Amino acid sequence: MRILHIVATPRGEQSHTLRIAQEFIDTVVERNGDVEVDVLDLYRHDLPAMAGDNIEAKYTLMVGRPIDRGHAESWREIESLIEDFTSADAYVVTAPMWNFGIPYALKYYIDCVVQPGYLFRYDETGSVVPMVTGKKMVCVTSRGGDYSPGGFMHALDFQEPYLRTVFGFVGITDVAFINAQPMDVTPDLRAAALTAALAQARELGGSFLPQAGALV
Numbered sequence: 605m606r607i608l609h610i611v612a613t614p615r616g617e618q619s620h621t622l623r624i625a626q627e628f629i630d631t632v633v634e635r636n637g638d639v640e641v642d643v644l645d646l647y648r649h650d651l652p653a654m655a656g657d658n659i660e661a662k663y664t665l666m667v668g669r670p671i672d673r674g675h676a677e678s679w680r681e682i683e684s685l686i687e688d689f690t691s692a693d694a695y696v697v698t699a700p701m702w703n704f705g706i707p708y709a710l711k712y713y714i715d716c717v718v719q720p721g722y723l724f725r726y727d728e729t730g731s732v733v734p735m736v737t738g739k740k741m742v743c744v745t746s747r748g749g750d751y752s753p754g755g756f757m758h759a760l761d762f763q764e765p766y767l768r769t770v771f772g773f774v775g776i777t778d779v780a781f782i783n784a785q786p787m788d789v790t791p792d793l794r795a796a797a798l799t800a801a802l803a804q805a806r807e808l809g810g811s812f813l814p815q816a817g818a819l820v
């Protein structure tokens with residue numbers, strides 16, 4: 605069982621989002637002996653360009669033609685990133701809210717891996733066929749403000765709906781969110797948000813994967 609942990613915060617050990625995600629992962633690993641966790645740290649990883657040869661290759665694929673030989677070498681970097689994504693059994697996405705959405709490094713990664721013929725395809729009627737099925741995802745976010753349902757900021761949360769949309773589009777529909785909020789209003793509110801998110805991370809982590817040896 606391989607979990608891909610996609611980290612989209614540049615703040616390393618200072619990151620509250622990462623601390624909560626780590627609590628989740630530690631719980632999963634504690635409960636399940638047979639788990640390998642690979643970390644893809646997007647702020648320390650050179651992503652291939654989604655321009656030049658690769659944008660030409662993408663548009664060739666979009667019209668159902670094979671990639672030209674001249675673009676193939678560059679496209680292999682995209683394929684290797686895609687292979688790393690599709691070979692995972694489950695995903696953890698660590699992303700603070702940036703300007704109501706996701707940090708640019710995560711958007712860049714999504715632009716690289718969400719490719720026709722690899723993560724989704726169109727059938728003969730033009731309908732989308734998702735190609736990444738049967739996999740679970742947990743998205744851990746933290747936000748300076750509070751975007752909880754029922755609150756006046758909720759309508760401004762473009763982060764959770766976007767992540768549900770793009771990963772749902774490729775077939776990942778079993779997605780849970782741990783949203784720590786508000787983190788930047790007062791120290792007391794931050795402490796309470798962190799405590800609640802860490803508890804949710806332990807709870808979700810305890811049941812994320814079937815436990816080793818369990819009868820299912």
Ligand SMILES: Cc1cc2nc3c(=O)[nH]c(=O)nc-3n(C[C@H](O)[C@H](O)[C@H](O)COP(=O)(O)O)c2cc1C
Nearest residue numbers: 615619620621700701702703704746747748749787
């Ligand atoms: C570039 C940038 C943009 C941000 N935009 C928002 C925002 O739109 N809404 C919000 O509530 N907080 C925003 N924040 C605050 C972060 O979401 C918040 O501090 C979060 O807890 C940071 O997570 P981290 O500790 O993992 O870096 C922003 C922070 C940065 C650095």
